[in-house]
Amino acid sequence: MKGVQPGDKVAEIKSRLDIVELISEYVSLKKAGRNFLGLCPFHNEKTPSFTVNREKQMFYCFGCGEKGDIFAFLMRLNNATFPEALKLLADRAGVALPASPFLRGGKHSPNAREQIIQINHIAAAYFTANLLSPGGKAALSYLKERGLKESTIKEFGLGYASDGWRHLKSHLEQQKVSLKMAAEAGLIVVKEDRPDVQYDRFRHRLMFPVKDVEGRIIAFGGRILGDGEPKYLNSPESAAYSKGRQLYGLNSSKDAIREKGYGIFVEGYFDLIALWDAGIRNVVATLGTALTRDHVVLIKRYAERAAVLFDSDEAGKKALARSVELFVAAHMDARAVILPEGLDPDDFVRRFGGEALERRVEEAPSIVDYYIDTVIGGGATFEERGEAAVRAAAFITGIEDVIDRNLFIKRVSEKLGIDQDILKKEVYGRLSPKRSREAPPSRRPEKRAAGPEVNLIHLMMECPTVVPSVVEANAMNYFLDRELKSIGEAWGRYVSGEANPAPESALSFLQGQEPSERSEALVKLLIQESPFSKESLGPLSSDMIRQVKRRWYKERHKSLTERLSAAQSSGDSDLGRKLLMEKERLMREEKDL
Structure with missing residues (x-):
């Protein structure tokens, strides 16, 4: 009996899943005709150019050129391997995968990322069991003293790492887990000078599993119970975890962020959990690191607005100020939520x-206004305003987008009451000569694909039923563009081997071709609504074939005329007669079109 092939499972998964529903979990999509549009998650843009076609189960970004199916989307979004994307989508579709090497990255064991995630899930179950055991009584009491609901504790999978040096290590050994991989996951510490000395990283700590947007546990955070340092301890970075690219709680809050239209950034685990417990669900937390560009881009997938709710101490205010440039660069509307002195979000909401916190968010100033007021400042005297202008210029110089830079100059000059041209001169004087002179980069004009030829291949791909008639007419032999001819011939062979090509077959086929301007042009046509009516396919294909042939004859006539002129100029009468005969033959053939 023939074994299950990878392609069989891929096709089954794609048939069960809707690409629009999947991508909508990561990108806010709006219907536009038969397609769906949204801001691209793979590059920064102001105007939506990310297109999703449900019928063909494909996406394409007209801004950066990223394209593909549901597998390509998850692989690009999560920086995942094909086996990882396959496993995620198979679980989602309810498709059982065979135990085969191709599902494990081509090896007989999962890759490092997969292994770390598996080990983390084993550890999380252990920590949860500990919390509910007699040994976790103090940790559970601590959570209840903070007023947390049982549903919140369960939602975030909180647990307890017991007060022992090798409790988790022993448990992992019992579960036949590789201690080497447990060390790579950051659960076990191995002394550099004495590799035989191994112990638990997290001891006597309340444990917070850190999940990626798919809900897989990629790391942990641990808060000490009682005295001890550090107060918070986080997993080190690993093959599964990069703290600057992950947001705590996003897997739980992404739907609320989309519904509310904005996401709230907080700093700590308990800040987020306290807000969640109070009914505020559109919230995420950074993981022991400053806010990064990747954090902002992550939230922008779900909403175009944000609020920054950091601690009211000096460090929190500085962190908030540093984030301004990130939101400006991402073209994202953000608010700066300021709490009373001495209160963090957890304290305030309790x-x-x-x-009361939601009112604070609604009334908060824009983060740009906050920055202008508190960091740049102003002053009553000429000297104070001058110093503020210098601070403003230093900041504005770092803004890459020319339009954003000039808008910021306008707002600051109005705030400080100084001439806009003076501030602009100060800003552009600080820029390097090259950067201040150069115009915004423009895309190199694309070479236009041959009209009749690309139109015929477009028709062949949209409506594979016309392919036999195109092949019978030998239309490919009349293509002037070699690349399009090669694509057309390859597509003809592909269709001949398929009983009934699916709507997305052409896009999948083009993905397998060598990337080029021609294949890219075809993808752009295919991702859009088909312009062809199935009722008129016969006459339409015949007309397109004639156009291709006429174009070929026109070019041949032109070439022969040029060669004939050259032969006459050189006095080569024999060559001239041959070329005239060839020209007459072409004219007779052309009449039969």
């Missing part, structure tokens, strides 16, 4: 409630 004292005043969730509704």
